[in-house]
Amino acid sequence: MYAQERQQRIVERARVEGRADVAELAAEFDVTTETVRRDLTVLERHGLLRRVHGGAIPVERLGFEPGLADRDAVMTAEKERIAKAALAEVPREGAILLDAGTTTARLAEILPNDRELTVVTNAVPLVASLAVRPQITVLLLGGKVRGRTMAAVEDWTLRALADTFVDVAFLGANGLSVERGLTTPDTGEASVKRAMIHAARRVVVLADHTKAGNDCLARFGELAEVDCLITDSGLDAELAERIASAGPKVVRA
Template sequence: MYAQERQRKIAERARAEGRADVAELAADFDVTTETVRRDLTVLERQGLLRRVHGGAIPVERLGFEPGLADRDAVLTAEKERIAKAALAELPDEGSILLDAGTTTARFAEILPSDRELTVVTNAVPLVASLAVRPQLTVLLLGGKVRGRTMAAVEDWTLRALADTYVDVAFLGTNGMSAERGLTTPDTGEAAVKRAMIHAARRVVVLADHTKAGNDCLARFGDLSDADVIVTDSGLAPELEEQLAAAGPEVVRS
């Protein structure tokens, strides 16, 4: 078994059981404990697990949400592939919603220059780069800026979204599962994401494979609220089947 596949299975087990034990993993995968510790270090650097004595715990179980810079530095190739694949869902003209997040930020970077679009977003870091593009009209949703994600949230944001209706909303998520739907750690961001779903004719979720099978504190939608989920080739086949069975088209990039 290749290291990447073993690490994926370790992360999946940690999410399912709430903890990954070094000795048990070494026995089950027939590798040394040193190999497992190296795997756990890789997964911690990817922001998926937090090392503890004797093993590791998935970060969502700790109520820990990595900051924007930490999340932006992991799974970069997967996020870029997801962003490119999501371009197929972009209208030729009209209006879109861009959610805050590292994968949606990569999507924003590659918006084509030949389309006249109105871009509505709560992602403060995106505004400076998007506003200088002559073919784009950029509308920033106001509200309290959450420092960890640099997303505008709370009442001002929700009031603006209540009067907004776009062609396509491109959303990020921290978790997506057949049991709990679409989830995120922060209740304020969950409320904004929920409002974005209601403010769009079509909803496209951009999420790398580590989000599948993951559940966070605050639920903001059902899987069926998404028309399309764009993910990467690391998604396990059984998880892909579970996601697709709930209604959305699943696109692997």
């Protein structure tokens, strides 16, 4: 098993069980405890876990949210596959909404050049690359910009969304589960995501499989409000069926 593969499994274990124990992980993966500790150090550096005595806990349990650069550096291949699959949900023309996030950013990068689209977004980093493309009209939602995610939030953003209606909203999520629905660590971003759901004819959530079964602080929607969840092939087939039974079509890219 490659180190990256092992580290991914460690994060999944920590999110499901609330903790990752060094000794148990070493026995499961048949590696030394020192190897596991190095893995935990790497994962902590990426903002995915926090080291504690004897192991690590997921940052979500601490109310901590990894920064944009940290999140952009993990699950890159999966996010690219998700973005490519999401192209099937982009209309030939009309208006779409792009939520802030590293997976939605990858969709922004590959939007086709042969479609006349209006892109509404609260993601400040997306504006520069989209605005120079002649076939795309960009509407940036104003508001207070969170430094951690570079997303516009709070009252100005919500007021603009109240007067907005798009064909498709592409949203990210830090956590999703059948029991808790769609969640994120920040209450301000949760309010904006909730308003985005109400501003769209169809809702498509882009989230890699490590978000499944993970619950964060603030809920912003139910799975029944989602038309399509696009994730990666790492999502367990049984869990995919449970999610689909709650409402959305599930695509495993």
